[in-house]
Amino acid sequence: MNETDNDNPPAGVKAQWRARMKAGRAAISAQQRVLEAAALTEAVAGMAATTMCCYVPFGSEPGSIALLDVLLERGTRVLLPVVPAEPGPLDWAEYTGTSALAKGNLRPVLEPQGPRLGPKAIAEADVVLVPALAVDRSGVRLGRGAGYYDRSLSLVSATAELVAVIRDTEFVDQLPAEPHDVRMTAVLTPSDGLRRLPSIEPSL
Known part of the structure; x- marks a missing residue:
């Protein structure tokens, strides 16, 4: 395995x-x-957005619920997946606090219980x-393989910032890409905070 795989990689390469x-x-x-979660929360607190789509991390995913609460406190509208x-794009609901979170269809992922x-x-x-599990310097994202975000990211606004939340070691030179991939415009890491990818025109 190396970091020079081309478009249309075999399924085994991504695995x-x-x-x-x-x-x-x-x-x-x-x-x-x-420590990483605290650094990410501090970095997100400095990002300007009226509405932000986020996620509740589970397992070893970077991030925290505290990050969501900081956004709420500053008046940002937070949407969670x-x-x-059935297979398809993610639905969304507004985050109003931890008391309104419960396990959803993909256990043990917590989801908001509102409308x-x-x-x-x-959008x-x-x-x-x-x-994301990893992102490369051209914005290619490696997900878990279920395809939920692949189906959803095609619906975003043309001006939206797409920020993959990863650890420093998960920002790599090149990942196997596919034609349907929606590329990230930035990465958020514990050490560097928000890093916009140079090949993408910043939208914020």
Whole structure:
């Protein structure tokens, strides 16, 4: 496996990348995760957005619910994904606080229990924080393989900032890409905060 795979890679290439990145995450200590989450929260607090699509991290994903609460406190409208019962784009609902979160269709992922806004609600976001296992310097994102975000990101506003939230070691030179990939415009890492990708025109 290397970082020079071309478009239309074999399915096994992405599977190898996923296994490699998941193994790296499994080795991170709980203390380190807490420190990273605090750094990400501080970085997000400085981002300007009226509406922001976020996510509730689970397992070893970087981020925290505290990040969502900071956005609420400053008056940002926060939308969280709701996993549909059948394959398709993500639904969305507004985050109003931890008391309104419960396990959804994709356990143990927590989802807001308020009114469903529909898949097209993602188009209302100025910024979309996207979970990822890795991102390369051209904005190619490696997800978990379920395809929920692949189906959803095509619905975003043309001016939205697409920000993949990853660890510093998960920002790599090149990932295997496919024609349907929606590329990220920036990455958010614990050490560097928001880093816009040079090949993409900033929209904020």
